[in-house]
Amino acid sequence: MEFLVHIEVEWPADGDPQxxxxxxxxxxxxxxxxxxxxxxxxxxxxxxRRENWGLWEAPDATALHESLMSLPFYPWLSIDVEPLAxxxxxxxxxxxx
Amino acid sequence: MEFLVHIEVEWPADGDPQxxxxxxxxxxxxxxxxxxxxxxxxxxxxxxRRENWGLWEAPDATALHESLMSLPFYPWLSIDVEPLAxxxxxxxxxxxx
Amino acid sequence: MEFLVHIEVEWPADGDPQxxxxxxxxxxxxxxxxxxxxxxxxxxxxxxRRENWGLWEAPDATALHESLMSLPFYPWLSIDVEPLAxxxxxxxxxxxx
Amino acid sequence: MEFLVHIEVEWPADGDPQxxxxxxxxxxxxxxxxxxxxxxxxxxxxxxRRENWGLWEAPDATALHESLMSLPFYPWLSIDVEPLAxxxxxxxxxxxx
Amino acid sequence: MEFLVHIEVEWPADGDPQxxxxxxxxxxxxxxxxxxxxxxxxxxxxxxRRENWGLWEAPDATALHESLMSLPFYPWLSIDVEPLAxxxxxxxxxxxx
Amino acid sequence: MEFLVHIEVEWPADGDPQxxxxxxxxxxxxxxxxxxxxxxxxxxxxxxRRENWGLWEAPDATALHESLMSLPFYPWLSIDVEPLAxxxxxxxxxxxx
Amino acid sequence: MEFLVHIEVEWPADGDPQxxxxxxxxxxxxxxxxxxxxxxxxxxxxxxRRENWGLWEAPDATALHESLMSLPFYPWLSIDVEPLAxxxxxxxxxxxx
Amino acid sequence: MEFLVHIEVEWPADGDPQxxxxxxxxxxxxxxxxxxxxxxxxxxxxxxRRENWGLWEAPDATALHESLMSLPFYPWLSIDVEPLAxxxxxxxxxxxx
Amino acid sequence: MEFLVHIEVEWPADGDPQxxxxxxxxxxxxxxxxxxxxxxxxxxxxxxRRENWGLWEAPDATALHESLMSLPFYPWLSIDVEPLAxxxxxxxxxxxx
Amino acid sequence: MEFLVHIEVEWPADGDPQxxxxxxxxxxxxxxxxxxxxxxxxxxxxxxRRENWGLWEAPDATALHESLMSLPFYPWLSIDVEPLAxxxxxxxxxxxx
Numbered sequence: 016m017e018f019l020v021h022i023e024v025e026w027p028a029d030g031d032p033q034x035x036x037x038x039x040x041x042x043x044x045x046x047x048x049x050x051x052x053x054x055x056x057x058x059x060x061x062x063x064r065r066e067n068w069g070l071w072e073a074p075d076a077t078a079l080h081e082s083l084m085s086l087p088f089y090p091w092l093s094i095d096v097e098p099l100a101x102x103x104x105x106x107x108x109x110x111x112x
Numbered sequence: 113m114e115f116l117v118h119i120e121v122e123w124p125a126d127g128d129p130q131x132x133x134x135x136x137x138x139x140x141x142x143x144x145x146x147x148x149x150x151x152x153x154x155x156x157x158x159x160x161r162r163e164n165w166g167l168w169e170a171p172d173a174t175a176l177h178e179s180l181m182s183l184p185f186y187p188w189l190s191i192d193v194e195p196l197a198x199x200x201x202x203x204x205x206x207x208x209x
Numbered sequence: 210m211e212f213l214v215h216i217e218v219e220w221p222a223d224g225d226p227q228x229x230x231x232x233x234x235x236x237x238x239x240x241x242x243x244x245x246x247x248x249x250x251x252x253x254x255x256x257x258r259r260e261n262w263g264l265w266e267a268p269d270a271t272a273l274h275e276s277l278m279s280l281p282f283y284p285w286l287s288i289d290v291e292p293l294a295x296x297x298x299x300x301x302x303x304x305x306x
Numbered sequence: 307m308e309f310l311v312h313i314e315v316e317w318p319a320d321g322d323p324q325x326x327x328x329x330x331x332x333x334x335x336x337x338x339x340x341x342x343x344x345x346x347x348x349x350x351x352x353x354x355r356r357e358n359w360g361l362w363e364a365p366d367a368t369a370l371h372e373s374l375m376s377l378p379f380y381p382w383l384s385i386d387v388e389p390l391a392x393x394x395x396x397x398x399x400x401x402x403x
Numbered sequence: 404m405e406f407l408v409h410i411e412v413e414w415p416a417d418g419d420p421q422x423x424x425x426x427x428x429x430x431x432x433x434x435x436x437x438x439x440x441x442x443x444x445x446x447x448x449x450x451x452r453r454e455n456w457g458l459w460e461a462p463d464a465t466a467l468h469e470s471l472m473s474l475p476f477y478p479w480l481s482i483d484v485e486p487l488a489x490x491x492x493x494x495x496x497x498x499x500x
Numbered sequence: 501m502e503f504l505v506h507i508e509v510e511w512p513a514d515g516d517p518q519x520x521x522x523x524x525x526x527x528x529x530x531x532x533x534x535x536x537x538x539x540x541x542x543x544x545x546x547x548x549r550r551e552n553w554g555l556w557e558a559p560d561a562t563a564l565h566e567s568l569m570s571l572p573f574y575p576w577l578s579i580d581v582e583p584l585a586x587x588x589x590x591x592x593x594x595x596x597x
Numbered sequence: 598m599e600f601l602v603h604i605e606v607e608w609p610a611d612g613d614p615q616x617x618x619x620x621x622x623x624x625x626x627x628x629x630x631x632x633x634x635x636x637x638x639x640x641x642x643x644x645x646r647r648e649n650w651g652l653w654e655a656p657d658a659t660a661l662h663e664s665l666m667s668l669p670f671y672p673w674l675s676i677d678v679e680p681l682a683x684x685x686x687x688x689x690x691x692x693x694x
Numbered sequence: 695m696e697f698l699v700h701i702e703v704e705w706p707a708d709g710d711p712q713x714x715x716x717x718x719x720x721x722x723x724x725x726x727x728x729x730x731x732x733x734x735x736x737x738x739x740x741x742x743r744r745e746n747w748g749l750w751e752a753p754d755a756t757a758l759h760e761s762l763m764s765l766p767f768y769p770w771l772s773i774d775v776e777p778l779a780x781x782x783x784x785x786x787x788x789x790x791x
Numbered sequence: 792m793e794f795l796v797h798i799e800v801e802w803p804a805d806g807d808p809q810x811x812x813x814x815x816x817x818x819x820x821x822x823x824x825x826x827x828x829x830x831x832x833x834x835x836x837x838x839x840r841r842e843n844w845g846l847w848e849a850p851d852a853t854a855l856h857e858s859l860m861s862l863p864f865y866p867w868l869s870i871d872v873e874p875l876a877x878x879x880x881x882x883x884x885x886x887x888x
Numbered sequence: 889m890e891f892l893v894h895i896e897v898e899w900p901a902d903g904d905p906q907x908x909x910x911x912x913x914x915x916x917x918x919x920x921x922x923x924x925x926x927x928x929x930x931x932x933x934x935x936x937r938r939e940n941w942g943l944w945e946a947p948d949a950t951a952l953h954e955s956l957m958s959l960p961f962y963p964w965l966s967i968d969v970e971p972l973a974x975x976x977x978x979x980x981x982x983x984x985x
Contacts, residue, residue, distance in 0.1 A: 503838075562836075564838050565838040568839040579840055581837075581840075
């Protein structure tokens with residue numbers, strides 16, 4: 016099942032730059048793993064913001080929650096999850112196939 | 113350039129069912145053309161709602177506007193467009209490549 | 210997978226009372242079928258409003274969407290779906306078991 | 307009387323991890339007591355968020371308030387309570403019976 | 404149990420004046436009955452608006468819902484119900500007594 | 501003139517417990533004085549929240565503001581005031597009498 | 598007591614132009630009377646909108662409500678009333694004097 | 695003085711196409727006049743929506759209101775006006791010069 | 792040109808009382824100067840809140856911005872400015888005269 | 889492609905004045921470079937607020953994001969980006985030409 020996931024990083028403006036660099040590197044590594052596992056399908060930056068839109072895939076909301084909690088930035092993230100249903104006109108998976 | 117597009121169909125509950133059927137068929141055909149042209153990349157239903165999320169691609173906002181206006185349902189649509197920027201961890205087009 | 214579903218019935222105040230009675234009876238029958246199929250688990254009225262909260266269960270969002278669309282009142286419904294993840298302290302299905 | 311309760315845990319991202327672990331354990335214990343007393347009926351995580359939806363039961367809003375205040379995390383909680391009325395199509399307690 | 408109830412009358416500006424007069428008279432009579440039964444405790448107009456705030460009392464949300472549905476204007480009402488808990492400093496019923 | 505007053509106490513979760521206890525006691529005493537003066541007519545807790553609804557009475561908004569500012573918790577309060585007009589069906593003061 | 602009043606005229610775009618002209622003339626006459634009685638102190642158009650801000654004065658919210666209801670456009674108005682308290686730095690009535 | 699103006703055209707989906715064509719042509723002509731008078735400086739479509747953003751210039755809000763009211767679509771427009779102040783880093787009119 | 796200005800003072804509840812007293816005195820003095828210069832026409836407290844509504848007058852938004860920035864509390868203020876247009880029924884300046 | 893960009897500077901009221909002065913000077917210098925590169929076309933202050941509206945131009949959202957991230961104040965900025973499409977009545981670039 017696919018989910019549209021909106022993530023905002025609430026890192027404080029005066030946060031420690033070294034900790035930020037360490038977390039950013041760890042986040043990138045974890046994202047690569049989640050992509051390799053088929054959890055993250057697409058990822059986009061929202062221009063001008065510390066936010067991203069992602070297309071995630073997971074068997075259900077419980078499995079998705081575990082993947083999201085595994086992100087190194089998790090304590091600083093505000094996450095919104097929207098469940099997606101198949102659309103007959105979807106070019107990639109028409110009708111969910 | 114990719115755009116995240118949210119479309120709500122504001123068709124009235126007491127609208128003419130035949131006109132609705134005609135428009136739905138025309139919409140499906142036009143969506144297939146837009147998919148073939150590479151304008152529509154993905155399309156999902158929002159469960160329980162007459163709304164969808166779509167991943168669209170166009171050279172700029174002016175070209176996207178023309179594609180959206182070409183939808184047969186256009187007069188009944190409430191559309192929100194969000195510009196997307198490349199993300200270094202995007203599995204499909206890392207860093208926008 | 211369980212979903213928390215909020216349904217608002219947007220029946221017009223000056224709608225035909227006979228059609229309303231017919232739809233209400235059909236809705237009740239369809240709800241009983243969905244309950245028998247395990248789709249609807251719980252259902253509550255929101256006091257003073259033509260709205261309800263429901264606990265629904267379905268394999269995924271696509272199946273849930275089909276069940277919601279099968280409601281006789283569907284053209285008049287404004288529906289919000291929230292995906293639910295397992296909670297370790299849930300008395301009935303602890304940790305989703 | 308049943309209530310739909312939405313709880314958000316506003317624990318700061320840079321909060322003390324040991325205090326967080328201590329409070330989480332105490333919260334789980336208290337939740338088990340409230341479940342045993344019939345106060346908490348169901349509990350779900352909202353995927354990606356430090357929030358949960360719960361189905362609570364109490365004689366009235368005053369008793370519910372006391373139960374909610376007894377949660378160890380209470381000073382960090384933002385809680386929304388919605389009163390629920392019986393629905394004739396509720397599979398478990400049809401018409402509130 | 405007491406409830407704070409906000410009612411907005413969504414009567415159309417071009418509605419039939421005679422029907423409005425008939426409903427207003429019926430509403431006033433029904434409100435007097437609900438006051439006599441102890442359901443309506445206080446009622447205030449919100450200045451400039453077709454809305455009122457009311458202090459209602461009922462055993463639970465199900466009974467309150469039935470009282471609200473008995474109002475002649477019910478099909479035109481948008482109603483919000485807030486459950487109230489006892490406050491130790493309430494002059495009239497301190498601590499809910 | 502009566503006012504419906506909504507008060508939220510924005511005391512920080514990690515605030516000093518002794519200062520909180522001192523302020524709570526002072527607040528209760530001041531509330532009793534305001535009730536004795538006829539300023540506070542009713543007071544309710546909003547279940548699960550550090551908020552209350554109150555029915556206040558004062559000659560005008562300037563006098564009400566002075567009463568509200570006299571609350572010991574005032575620097576931590578977020579207060580919303582709604583003016584109330586007489587309703588012909590109010591059981592206690594019909595038509596404002 | 599002074600009130601800040603926001604009025605939106607919800608006249609339909611396809612409303613009868615003659616009725617609109619008749620109501621506009623009647624509204625202007627009634628506004629002049631309310632100004633002469635000291636009810637309306639100031640009145641401003643909100644640029645581009647069928648809305649205005651007004652400074653009104655009345656003994657209390659009940660009297661203000663009656664004045665607002667006397668406007669010929671009343672059935673088409675959406676009105677918001679904010680009570681105003683005296684400010685020590687007000688040039689015209691410092692401290693409410 | 696410059697103003698940022700947001701205009702939404704609330705033309706009904708089932709409106710008369712001939713009247714729409716007539717108004718669109720008249721609107722285009724009036725916009726050209728307002729541009730020639732220096733009232734409209736820039737104009738952009740919001741992709742997917744019947745809305746535009748405009749940069750307008752007028753001596754004050756009263757003059758701007760008159761220009762906006764002169765638009766043939768005015769009865770169907772929902773307009774938001776934001777006053778703009780000079781910015782020292784504005785490339786075109788640095789510091790408002 | 793007149794502006795309706797809403798100011799919220801975001802002074803922290805645990806701010807230094809001496810600094811607050813110093814700023815309050817300076818603010819009052821500056822407000823008197825702005826009133827003498829014809830910038831501030833009226834000023835009201837919003838009951839129960841650290842907010843005020845003000846009627847300001849300035850040649851344009853740039854001049855108004857400079858006056859607002861001259862307030863000693865400026866770094867703690869959240870300010871909303873609404874441009875006002877003349878109303879034909881304004882008792883004090885009918886039609887902006 | 890043009891973008892309408894809204895920027896809010898979330899600099900804390902008690903922030904270091906010297907750091908603020910240093911950042912403000914650096915920001916002005918960077919803005920001048922972005923204007924020289926054709927990225928920033930127009931810039932306006934929102935009266936009374938630490939916010940601005942800007943007309944930016946960039947090949948796509950990814951390039952715009954890089955320009956916005958290059959602002960010295962970036963960690964303290966809350967930025968909203970709206971894509972703009974050509975309007976046939978735009979005086980400066982009619983139909984996007």
